[in-house]
Amino acid sequence: xxxxxxxxxxxxxxxxxxxxxxxxxxxxxxxxxNQVVVVVSAMGDTTDDLIKLAYQISSQPDARELDALVSTGxxxxxxxxxxxxxxxxxxxxxxxGAQAGIRTDNAYRQARIVKVDxxxxxxxxxxxxxxxxxxxxxxxKDMDVTTLGRGASDLSAVALAGSLGAKVCERYTxxxxxxxxxxxxxxxxxxxxxxxxxxxxxxxxxxxxxVQPRAIELAELLGVPIRVAxxxxxxxxxxxxxxxxxxxxxxxxxxxxxLDVAKITVVGxxxxxxxxxALFEPLAKANISVDTIxxxxxxxxxxxxxxxxxxxxxxxxxxxxxxxxxxxxARECLSDSKLGKVSVIGTGMxxxxxxxxxxxxxxxxxxxxxxxxxxxxxxxxxIIEESQVVDAVRALHRAFELDTE
Amino acid sequence: xxxxxxxxxxxxxxxxxxxxxxxxxxxxxxxxxNQVVVVVSAMGDTTDDLIKLAYQISSQPDARELDALVSTGxxxxxxxxxxxxxxxxxxxxxxxGAQAGIRTDNAYRQARIVKVDxxxxxxxxxxxxxxxxxxxxxxxKDMDVTTLGRGASDLSAVALAGSLGAKVCERYTxxxxxxxxxxxxxxxxxxxxxxxxxxxxxxxxxxxxxVQPRAIELAELLGVPIRVAxxxxxxxxxxxxxxxxxxxxxxxxxxxxxLDVAKITVVGxxxxxxxxxALFEPLAKANISVDTIxxxxxxxxxxxxxxxxxxxxxxxxxxxxxxxxxxxxARECLSDSKLGKVSVIGTGMxxxxxxxxxxxxxxxxxxxxxxxxxxxxxxxxxIIEESQVVDAVRALHRAFELDTE
Numbered sequence: 001x002x003x004x005x006x007x008x009x010x011x012x013x014x015x016x017x018x019x020x021x022x023x024x025x026x027x028x029x030x031x032x033x034n035q036v037v038v039v040v041s042a043m044g045d046t047t048d049d050l051i052k053l054a055y056q057i058s059s060q061p062d063a064r065e066l067d068a069l070v071s072t073g074x075x076x077x078x079x080x081x082x083x084x085x086x087x088x089x090x091x092x093x094x095x096x097g098a099q100a101g102i103r104t105d106n107a108y109r110q111a112r113i114v115k116v117d118x119x120x121x122x123x124x125x126x127x128x129x130x131x132x133x134x135x136x137x138x139x140x141k142d143m144d145v146t147t148l149g150r151g152a153s154d155l156s157a158v159a160l161a162g163s164l165g166a167k168v169c170e171r172y173t174x175x176x177x178x179x180x181x182x183x184x185x186x187x188x189x190x191x192x193x194x195x196x197x198x199x200x201x202x203x204x205x206x207x208x209x210x211v212q213p214r215a216i217e218l219a220e221l222l223g224v225p226i227r228v229a230x231x232x233x234x235x236x237x238x239x240x241x242x243x244x245x246x247x248x249x250x251x252x253x254x255x256x257x258x259l260d261v262a263k264i265t266v267v268g269x270x271x272x273x274x275x276x277x278a279l280f281e282p283l284a285k286a287n288i289s290v291d292t293i294x295x296x297x298x299x300x301x302x303x304x305x306x307x308x309x310x311x312x313x314x315x316x317x318x319x320x321x322x323x324x325x326x327x328x329x330a331r332e333c334l335s336d337s338k339l340g341k342v343s344v345i346g347t348g349m350x351x352x353x354x355x356x357x358x359x360x361x362x363x364x365x366x367x368x369x370x371x372x373x374x375x376x377x378x379x380x381x382x383i384i385e386e387s388q389v390v391d392a393v394r395a396l397h398r399a400f401e402l403d404t405e
Numbered sequence: 406x407x408x409x410x411x412x413x414x415x416x417x418x419x420x421x422x423x424x425x426x427x428x429x430x431x432x433x434x435x436x437x438x439n440q441v442v443v444v445v446s447a448m449g450d451t452t453d454d455l456i457k458l459a460y461q462i463s464s465q466p467d468a469r470e471l472d473a474l475v476s477t478g479x480x481x482x483x484x485x486x487x488x489x490x491x492x493x494x495x496x497x498x499x500x501x502g503a504q505a506g507i508r509t510d511n512a513y514r515q516a517r518i519v520k521v522d523x524x525x526x527x528x529x530x531x532x533x534x535x536x537x538x539x540x541x542x543x544x545x546k547d548m549d550v551t552t553l554g555r556g557a558s559d560l561s562a563v564a565l566a567g568s569l570g571a572k573v574c575e576r577y578t579x580x581x582x583x584x585x586x587x588x589x590x591x592x593x594x595x596x597x598x599x600x601x602x603x604x605x606x607x608x609x610x611x612x613x614x615x616v617q618p619r620a621i622e623l624a625e626l627l628g629v630p631i632r633v634a635x636x637x638x639x640x641x642x643x644x645x646x647x648x649x650x651x652x653x654x655x656x657x658x659x660x661x662x663x664l665d666v667a668k669i670t671v672v673g674x675x676x677x678x679x680x681x682x683a684l685f686e687p688l689a690k691a692n693i694s695v696d697t698i699x700x701x702x703x704x705x706x707x708x709x710x711x712x713x714x715x716x717x718x719x720x721x722x723x724x725x726x727x728x729x730x731x732x733x734x735a736r737e738c739l740s741d742s743k744l745g746k747v748s749v750i751g752t753g754m755x756x757x758x759x760x761x762x763x764x765x766x767x768x769x770x771x772x773x774x775x776x777x778x779x780x781x782x783x784x785x786x787x788i789i790e791e792s793q794v795v796d797a798v799r800a801l802h803r804a805f806e807l808d809t810e
Contacts, residue, residue: 061488061491062487065484065487065488068501075480079459082467083466083470093469094473096550099548099549143525
């Protein structure tokens, strides 16, 4: 008898029929002799709808109230799913984040899990129940409800799987697994049978929305394998794990892309200590996530500093950066909101020269200009014009022979 | 500085604009130097919508899951109301039933309040907050969410008012107070300045939907005065209390009516001990509320037994009663679903003869046939044809001079 944690995303439980469909999948897993814990997201667009409602009431809704508000979405889907299971004769009980023992700090909207006290979950499993846990939420020591950040039902699932010693955390959504590139723009893209935590983390951070990055980090830390599969199909999907078979690969694994990129360049910055801190501390305080940062070699103690943000944050970022640029004696601030990002990812690239050169050659052959470059040990990312991203992904997918895996 | 508990019904918080309106009323009460605790129902038809969703999933949704589901309605309205208060500069915090310390037994759907541990509410009041409490819900000692029955946000408000020693529990809805009769059918009906707990309890039980009966009983027990007023007007409304000024009244106070009445008569019942129990125990087990029960004097040890139920429960009641009637040797079962109920209520009727006779005379003059009669010390109720109820209410309102109070 194995203990399996399953997580279903909002699109899998978007209406009554889909909830019944998910219930049948869960019951089938139970009937094979497994103990099953299910973490569920809010139905369809519920979370966005609740946030919209809050902004009709207040232009700056309080973070604690907002968390208590949006957490109701997962209470609704989890109770309905428990009812659907009971309706087909499968004993089930729903638990809120609080009841499931997901204890967090009090950083509302982005709370961190402090510990998982899974006593109640274990007791309900022992009683023969499928346990449905409301994802995305936890509770502070003062009994206040928190949420863990967008997409964090994945995090709830991995944390529970770790705490309960589950064999695997199965993550179901409307895509069939992790692909060699986004199948919507690369028809030849192939689902991968497996991928390492590190690769998946780069993929998730650089464009694939498949699994929340924090969930992947936690899964690696706790050694919980994650299976990503579709709740509408019966394919095995992709196993994200840290197994040894990864090491022998010598290849690029996947091409990631992201169309939500804007760039700010502070031109003519005096190159002295403390300048970067003077710029990026206020951005962090304004809750603006800065992505790639590039600083050129300085000439005559003057340098240019470029960084990227999400397009929706460009305007706010400029209002923060412009007065600072002025005060530190920079010449000007430039911005460009029509950019995209394409990344080549694979552990096989470690200690193997030539991948970057090959990527740049492919883009050059397509007459695609590279504006910024950033790399990690297992990833190369180029910032290019938004209109050229699709071409770039297709060309790279072909050049690195991902269609023939 | 007085402590005031206010309760707003679903129609008062049905949309963003109405929530903002309620927030302004609350802020005005706070600005007068009061401490304010607010109990709120779910927005508009939210509770019904959630129940409908549950029945799309399961024909017999589990009671525990249903409670966890519908309790989200009040979490949504309470958090939005707290946001609306903060948006106009009035410090506020929302609390779930659990956080507000509403402890109940585990009789889901109809839980009873075991105690109110108002520590957290008191702490938040001391910190200068308006405290918004989600009505209708509580929590068991095992941390499972319960609901207190339909309309039970009133009960939450009275229980909190009692626990906190509030000066008054103000109940706001879309009607201006307690009237001498339903103003929709009697245009001359007048709002009462005050009414006793006993009178209000009879009114609420016999047709007026103004305040939940259990809330009135609890208010009397705890000595909490309830003010019923409109959230859209600035009129003082009606004070429900147990003051002495009640005693000197010598009048009918209000005419109540109810159009939701069906009647079952078991004809030719052998008159021996245990027959009533044999009939009414199975009805109670089937969750059918029986209202008026009348048994005629038996002739030759044979009697007729008549009782009323809500129209929606007639069919179910007949399927329970018919086999029992057969087994106890009754002749037949008759039913009539086109009935209504009209009641004359007032503590002034106690120890004062002649009210019943006057009521029967008024109905007789209007050629209205009385099918059943039931009385309490302060109430006389006649069951009549549904189509004659409006005429009866108007005639009684005039005959007892309620339009000239």
